[in-house]
Amino acid sequence: MTLTEIRPGAVGGGPVAGRGPWQLAWRRIRTDKVAMVSGAVVVLLCALALAAPLIAAWTGHGPDEQFRDTGITAQGLPVPPNGEFWFGTDRLGRDLFVRVLYGARVSLLVGVVATGMAALVGVVVGLLAGYYGGAVDTLLSRLMDVVLSFPYLIFAIAVVSIAGPSLTATIGVIAFYSWAAIARVVRGQTLALKEREYVEAARSMGAGDLRIMFVDILPNLLAPVIVLTTLLVPAAIVFESTLSYLGLGIVPPTPSWGNLLSEAQGFYRVAYWYLGFPAATLLITTLAFNLLGDGIRDAIDPRMERLFSRRRRTRKGA
Known part of the structure; x- marks a missing residue:
């Protein structure tokens, strides 16, 4: 009987395929059903937001078009969801479904652009602070x-x-309040990395x-920056919605x-859809x-996920 020769760098006679950290992270995240479903929802929302003009043209309902005859009841109230208006109408007889999609364009744009600006400023400031130290x-x-x-x-x-309230002012305010959180994380990581061999x-x-x-430090900071940026996008969207609700953000119409939530606050008892659909979309x-x-985060740093799993099992055993 002969033994199969196993050479260094080979398993079962075949070469060993090396995997980088990003490949391992992608492999882990593909097995995370919650993350994959969440990613699909995000992609679907972005696709619907980009296709809002096409959907408006297909339905024949513009975002600011008022339907006085079919969009308002005899009592002057919004019309509930039906075959023509999928999300019902608002107080002026406008198609709420189309307006929610156009609202997604604004909210996602503000969230992504403001977070991107904050990430750019935060990374630069954090690198400078952590690398130079001292008075800087x-x-x-x-x-x-x-x-x-x-x-x-x-x-x-x-x-x-x-x-004055505007899209530019809203993005500027959100970016101003987001960059410092990223800069703190980058500074702490830079302080540790600048002493490496x-x-x-x-x-x-x-x-x-x-x-x-x-070239040497920044690539090793991309993982925490990506995670933090992903978590700051929903915070920016909620921030924009809060400012618009208070009349400090996007100007109607x-x-x-x-x-949309601000306009619906006086109709939630008689027109649940007016408040419910924008709130549900924001929540989702x-x-x-x-x-x-x-x-x-768990895919990039699985040790953190295992730590929380161990703690949960310990609590259950106690």
Whole structure:
């Protein structure tokens, strides 16, 4: 009987396929049913938001078009959901389904753009603070503390009183309050990474500070930044809805989930759909983003997921 020769780097006579950390993370997240379903919901919401003009043209109902004859009852109330108006109508006889889709365009745009701007500023500030340390770190860290401690509604009211409520002002306010959270995480990670051997090797070879920060350190920060960014998008969407609900964000008649909820507050007893559908859409969106962010976090750092699982089993055994 002969033994099969197993060479180094081979299993069963075949080569061993190496897997990088991103491949392993993708493999883990594909087995997470909750994360995959949440990702599908996010993709579907984005697709519906992008297709809102096409859906409006297909139904023949514009976002601001009023249907006085078919969209309002004889008592002057909104019409409930039916074959023509899938989500019913609002107080002016407008198609609520089309307006919710157009509101998704605004809310998702604000959430993604504001979070992207905050991530860009937060990564740069966090890298500078963590890498240089000393007076630079102290100054930038105190700036983060000021931003995180300042009441956001007061700042929003001040900005609106000067610039007026608009999409640009809403994105600016949300980005201003989001970058500090990302900068803190990046700063802490940079403080740990800048002492690693590969950074010392790059420095000894004459690499400049910018190359070390953005070529050697930044790629190792992408995982926590991606996770935090995914979790900040729903916070930005809720922030925008809050500002619009208070009249500090998107100006009607442009639909936003926040101003739709504000318009419906006087009709929830007689027209549940007027308040229910925008609120349910906002809830589903934020929940899907949060669950997707949790899944990405567990896929990138499975040790954290195992730690929580062990704690849950310990509590059950007790």
